[in-house]
Amino acid sequence: MILDTWFxxxxxVGVLSLLVCLAMTALRTHPADASIVSVAAVELFLLVYGVVGAFRQLGGDPLNGPVWEFWGYVLTALVVPVIAVLWAASDRTRWANLVLAVVGPTVxxxxxRMQVIWYGQW
Structure with missing residues (x-):
């Protein structure tokens, strides 16, 4: 398996988001703008990743796994940050930052997994 530059x-981006959100959990009693911006950066990365993945696939770079599974992961990953931000907007406590912190490692x-689907196993 190849872990490329995109990975x-x-x-x-995911680790940086995690660190920012953990710091804001310790420092703030409400969802911090820095946490929300770091999760937005994860979402932006995923949007670019999806567009580049589509162009790569259309350009003839084949997947070694099921196409539906790869795109299922892409779409699910795109939804995770949105749900976390909506949760943080409705839960105006310190712990909303911790919910946002989960986005980075999850992505x-x-x-x-998307790399494994694209390039195949070892």
């Missing part, structure tokens, strides 16, 4: 960029795990 490492997504991992960097990193999903990106790893």
């Amino acid at each position: 490492w960029a997504g991992t960097a 990193v795990v999903m990106l790893h």
Whole structure:
């Protein structure tokens, strides 16, 4: 399996989002703008990842796994940050930052699975 630049960029964005959200959980008693912006960065990365994935696939770069599974992961990953932000908007407590913190690691795990689907197993 190949872990390409897209995976490492997504991992960097996801880990940075996690760290920002954890810091805001410790510092704030309400959902912090920094947490929401870090989750928005994860969402933006996923949008770009999806567009690039579509162009790669249309350009003839084949998937080694099921197409429906890859795009299912992409769409699910796109929904995760939205749900977390909606939760944070409705739960105006310190713990909303912790809910936002879960987005980064969740997306990193999903990106790893997408890499396995794209490039195949070891």
